[in-house]
Amino acid sequence: MTVLWLDDVTADDFDSVGGKAASLGELTAAGLPVPPGFVVSAETYRSFLEETGIAAELFDAVDVDASDSAALARAAERAQELIRGTEMPESVRSTILAAYDDLDDGAASVAVRSSATAEDLPDASFAGQQETFLNVDRSRLLDAVRDCWASLFTQRAIYYRNEQGFAHDRVNIAVVVQRMVDAERSGVMFTSHPTTGDSRVIAEAAWGLGEAVVSGAVSPDRYVVDRETGEVLEVDVSTKKVMHVRDSETGETVERPVPEERRDERVLSDAELERLVELGETVQAHYGAPQDVEWAIDERDTVAESGSEADAAAGGTDGDLFLLQSRPITTIDDDAGAEDAPDETDAADPAGATGAAGADATDAAAGAGADAASDGSWTDPSESAGPDAAGSGTADGGTRVDESGSGSGAAGDVALTGFGASPGRVAGGAAIVRTLDHLDRVGEPRTPPTRSRTATSSPSTATRAP
Template sequence: MAREIKNVVWLDEVNSQSISMVGGKGASLGEMISAELPVPGGFAVTAHAFRRFITETGIADELFRVLEVNVDDDEQLKQAEARAKKLVLETDMPEEIKKDIISYYEELCRREGEEVFVAVRSSATAEDLPDASFAGQQETYLNIRGARQVLDAVKRCWASLYGARAIFYRAKQGFDHSKVDISVIVQKMVDAEKAGVMFTSHPTTGEPKVIIEGAWGLGESVVSGAVSPDMYVVDPFNEEIVSRTVSTKNIMIVRGEDGSTVEVEVPPDKRDAQVLTDDEILRLASLARLIEDHYGVPQDVEWGIEKGKIYILQSRPITTIKREEEVKLVLEGIGASPGIASGLVKVVHDVSELNKVHDGDIMVATMTTPDMVPAMKRAAGIITDEGGLTCHAAIVSRELGCPAVVGTKRATTVLEDGMLVSIDGEKGLVYLGRLEEEEKKETIPAPALSTYVPITATEVKVNLSMVEATERALATNPDGVGLLRIEHMILGLNQHPSLYIKEGKQEEYINELVRNIEVVAKAFYPRPVWVRTLDAPTDEFRSMKGGEGEPIEPNPMLGWRGIRRDLTDREHFMLELEAFRRLVEMGYTNIGIMLPLVQHVNELRAAKQLMREAGIDLEKVDVGIMVEVPAAALTIDQFIEEGIDFISFGTNDLTQYTLAVDRNNEHVSELYNEMHPAVLHLIEHVIQRCRRAGVQTSICGQAGSNPKMARKLVELGITSISANIDAVDAVRRAVMRAERQLMLDALREKQANSR
């Protein structure tokens, strides 16, 4: 049975993948909250709730019938607007939806400690029309207070979906009215003393300068053009205010005594006064850089300041990419590897078709496998039907620096060989046609990257799967490699490990392992390189030459992989251990051996005994385990007692095993949440136990690349965080801010206690 979609969701529950549920505005707010930007709290009445409203009340058929008019006839258009709005406004909302909205509003009030004023904003969406844009066509209601008033404002937002302008636009664009839904954002209203907009880069030239416009009162005066605002130009890299223009501001928009929004005269002493202090200007510029870094493109940002606190109210892209007329959005998926790429489609159904993919092509597959890596290296971009952020295509694409969109569900059926397409690997979008960057990118030099790398007490390491990505990984200047996956090395060989053994080519196999691991160990020496022993599932092995004997398992992710394979296929495991022994003998004492999918201390004990039999001096080599099975987390004391030097959280698996969510299944991707309280509880338990015992703790799952998770881990006292190559810098900054905040909090507490 399909999972029921909620009528109402908190904004911190949604992100860029939630556009069909909460529209672009809601998704953007949720994305900024997840990036820990100062966004006012609130919730979204989902598009699903609106669809329930028109279907359960039985008005849908009549509603869409009255919209069937000649939109070029002004009288017919006005009549359609009046009849449609009347139908929406005079139809009672289903009780369940009412109760949900009231419940969320009352909870918002409890969180704020008072009955709050809110802004109620429309956020139109069309799940089956991803290229539709409805900006500015629906209504916004400000300074709404009280549950009944919120319900009324939500209804009015719903009705605004059928304004004359919106009806006209959809008809001219050929959009089916019945496929367009609307979400409504209910957000705490910032009673700003000063507000405005800012551009994270110059909106005309693209120059890397932050442009801030500000005026007294609410930001509507700036957005609507009712006042000439002050303008400040900031060089964010040098934290320098380049110029300031102070205008005469005669009017401002404020909240009236009755809660309404009113226009009043600016007091004489403020008309020619500078709105923002220098400190506020620089704080806004700092936020601007964080926002642009998060989205990857320049942004147009609305902000407000209430009682000295800055709030970010909305962010939307400044147009930095122009789309040719023939460009059309054809697919949406999960943005798995950032960047934009254009090229000719080459659909690969199996490994026999890899030669179709040439340099600069866009490779399309149901799902990539390790034996497809040679073609992936030639591709300019990757698109898959299946998969999530931790699938093979996502991991390899990020290391290659190749844009990728996964989980589109139908790329192999919609796209055909020879089509010219463009992909946006940040937003998860696929276009038919070529996206061209504006000429400014060729004429405006990029700002020089800072060579300064902040030193943090919490080490920041890098994850690595492919030897070819060693140089890119090293360039991030990490504190070591927190995860080196050898299965990608093995699966990239020309045959199954068992075939090497069967043909008596064990020495050739060992040398391949030594050669590949040495590249990384040597590049990072003396920084630690934790190498994870083989952890490929059987379905990946089966596709290799000689892999025909691999068992067919109902769920390979829960099957014969990791340590359970090593301890039963011991002949192969001993070859791995021989490779480690030789590397240590060669002087690479920075290598650590990490055992995956461990669930019982007996497995660790048996593996260590085999290491001794292989001639590995455990006094010279650090040995650790992956904590990715809840059983290992709950019995961590037994592993500590047995003797381990480190643990590393594999949050990809830990999350899926704790929540019973297949991490590679796009149908349940919204349920996959590394920040789930149960996952965090297991992580906290292990860190606390290991800290007491002096065992190093780290994380190498996808969650380690999430700055929000990084901050939480720092607070818990983790020893190190290992992130994907493209996320090392962002995680390092998050760690630095978290450590500074902890020190500041401790200082404040000490000062408070000394009074």
């Protein structure tokens, strides 16, 4: 089947729709607020390769030594050229466009997201390796679907599969096409503490589309709520300098400065936070495990009209709250007890709390190296920085903000500056890889800083899963 509607998708459809789409289908079936959409199935991707006759050439092109960075770059370029330069069969084109026309009578602005699947490879983790495209209209939809297919063959994805011993022709990809939420505010939420599993909800929020939060382009507000009592334990309001929004003229996603009067305003009111926590509890109960959730509120100017930050914090909103994605939290330490719980600062800090134990952390580190400029060097963080140098700050629009309290910078030299890694996905010792030949060293045991956040000079190389 070329297209499956999210209303009809269940976890049993994983092989056809991938993990992301299967999760969205589950949330939809549970009656939770998920934007409507459909999935271009993995079988459609496979039939595209076979019917157009490019399969053999494609898989031959990526059969290279992944440790050879030049050969890997050529392979990725050729593979993506093949997919992007090949027309879809007419039957596929018409089916996808017909499904799109059923969303808001063909006038929808949609998010086009990759949803990778590897049949018979249950241990595969492809999180964050494929692309997402926002605010796509009908004229760009087919190209966006092809671009998602092509993202299966980035340097990083090819390298990962080669290192894991996965045959490229056994990995398929589905594409989620979902109505965009014109978010006035958005963010991420952990339904339980991401390392201890304690019943504390940790939410991060910023103005505009959630890409600014999950890509690390902005330092979001941070909220900690006791899930059992509903008590708000901490509210940390950050200075939010930029936001991602939909350009009214072009329809594309653009980065804009946050108006001065809103940069230091609290994003979520108490009422909105309560609603978000309630939804988080429902999601966790549905899956039977703590979840990492992306969310968005679709409404405009509520805070500006309230008259003051105090009014906004006390009041509510009529805006619609949507769930955009939910995935299990994989970083909870089953052996962690109350005595191991972090202090209040760390408790409210998912970027520092979710350690690099999960596969996503390894993938993000590999991705940063795969896309980095190659100068043949390897930097060991233990040699270039002191024990606290890498971990005492966050990045906001490329500026590192010192949170250590010392202000002296004496802990060590700055080894790398740039956007912070996605909140809650990557933390731990940082290794700077400037050539693919040294990617194998990422896995070597090293003495990490006492608290660190991996950073990269490009927001696209260490981001949250789309």
